[in-house]
Amino acid sequence: MKKEDYMKIVAFRQELHQHPELSNHEEQTRSFIKKFIQENMSKYNIYDEGTWLYCMKPYRNGHKTIVIRADHDAILNSKGVPFHGCGHDGHTTILLGLMMEQEDIETDTNVIYLFQPAEENGSGAAFCSPLFERYHVDEVYGMHNMPGLEKNVIYYRPETVMCASVGYHIRLRGIQSHASEPEKGRNPAFVLSEFVKAIQPLSQSCQFESFQFGDISFSSLAMITVIYMNVGSMNFGISPANGEIALTLRAAKEGELLQLEKYVLDYFARVKDQFEVEIETFDRFDENYTDPQLAKKSIEKLQAAGMPVKTLEYPIRASEDFGYYKKFAPTVFFLVGTGDCPSLHHDAYRFDDEIIDTSIQMYQTIINH
Numbered sequence: 001m002k003k004e005d006y007m008k009i010v011a012f013r014q015e016l017h018q019h020p021e022l023s024n025h026e027e028q029t030r031s032f033i034k035k036f037i038q039e040n041m042s043k044y045n046i047y048d049e050g051t052w053l054y055c056m057k058p059y060r061n062g063h064k065t066i067v068i069r070a071d072h073d074a075i076l077n078s079k080g081v082p083f084h085g086c087g088h089d090g091h092t093t094i095l096l097g098l099m100m101e102q103e104d105i106e107t108d109t110n111v112i113y114l115f116q117p118a119e120e121n122g123s124g125a126a127f128c129s130p131l132f133e134r135y136h137v138d139e140v141y142g143m144h145n146m147p148g149l150e151k152n153v154i155y156y157r158p159e160t161v162m163c164a165s166v167g168y169h170i171r172l173r174g175i176q177s178h179a180s181e182p183e184k185g186r187n188p189a190f191v192l193s194e195f196v197k198a199i200q201p202l203s204q205s206c207q208f209e210s211f212q213f214g215d216i217s218f219s220s221l222a223m224i225t226v227i228y229m230n231v232g233s234m235n236f237g238i239s240p241a242n243g244e245i246a247l248t249l250r251a252a253k254e255g256e257l258l259q260l261e262k263y264v265l266d267y268f269a270r271v272k273d274q275f276e277v278e279i280e281t282f283d284r285f286d287e288n289y290t291d292p293q294l295a296k297k298s299i300e301k302l303q304a305a306g307m308p309v310k311t312l313e314y315p316i317r318a319s320e321d322f323g324y325y326k327k328f329a330p331t332v333f334f335l336v337g338t339g340d341c342p343s344l345h346h347d348a349y350r351f352d353d354e355i356i357d358t359s360i361q362m363y364q365t366i367i368n369h
Contacts, residue, residue: 008040021082023118030052043104045058051118054128055113064108065137068111072088073124075345087349087351090352090356122283125325143336145355147349149339152355156290156299159289161316162320163251164323169280171242171279172275202222206223207221208252221251224248225250231243265279285320288320298366302366307358
């Protein structure tokens with residue numbers, strides 16, 4: 001980029017970094033994005049959809065259409081304060097920088113620049129689904145910065161890039177009794193502890209290889225993490241009636257996530273004759289999937305342009321709601337390495353501005369070649 005333009009977008013990222021907003025609350029963030037476009041670019045139409053927005057030059061029917069997506073929500077740090085601990089401020093900046101670089105370049109392709117909210121809780125991509133009803137989209141691209149991978153190297157992986165996951169919150173209500181007469185009540189502690197013991201192999205199964213769990217065969221990673229559990233209260237005279245547990249279910253394949261869910265649902269269905277059972281699900285993420293044929297075509301373009309590209313050997317265990325877009329068109333999701341630095345969601349994490357130029361060039365190569 002021209003130094004002047006680069007400094008503008010870096011200044012924008014720094015401003016955005018100072019005003020983090022959590023998923024589904026990104027009103028000021030969207031205002032910042034719109035203001036930057038209006039002040040620095042004139043050839044794009046801005047479509048403000050209330051909770052999300054997109055930009056494009058005048059649409060041309062019959063032309064190939066691609067979507068390039070960036071997310072812009074933040075998370076909480078360990079002190080409960082919002083911060084951009086995943087680098088979405090950087091992703092948004094990259095997309096704005098790309099728009100600046102492409103503004104005066106004419107191509108045969110319609111390019112839609114999608115600014116998506118609420119990635120962290122898995123709800124944002126679904127908000128943007130009307131976009132795919134309005135336009136025939138041929139391809140969708142996205143990226144994430146990635147600590148621990150070689151800096152300014154572009155990584156890709158055909159098929160699974162990041163895992164599918166879902167959160168479960170399960171409440172049991174039994175019968176309370178005096179602590180001296182536990183036989184007269186129904187204490188959920190034993191059901192919950194037996195369940196935790198039963199899933200212990202799944203909490204330790206963190207490799208992308210096939211394995212057997214009971215009568216279920218998994219072809220790759222499948223795991224359950226206990227994130228919270230509580231039974232009763234600090235009352236030594238009571239055998240409690242109430243208990244709850246929260247879990248994150250995760251699998252490399254969406255179909256195998258469904259198998260995990262069936263196991264959990266079947267387990268607690270078996271105790272409904274003893275306890276009232278309530279189950280809620282949260283933060284559902286589809287498998288983040290890269291279309292192999294589109295990946296091959298994209299990587300050939302990048303390599304021909306001399307850009308550094310490497311194959312990611314194994315998927316990333318974390319989830320990303322970009323996977324939702326594969327319902328509408330072939331998708332490719334890149335990881336751009338940020339080298340040796342604090343991991344995503346770590347309190348000390350900060351987005352590395354030095355990968356901005358590489359990321360913009362990556363997208364420009366895909367658009368213009």
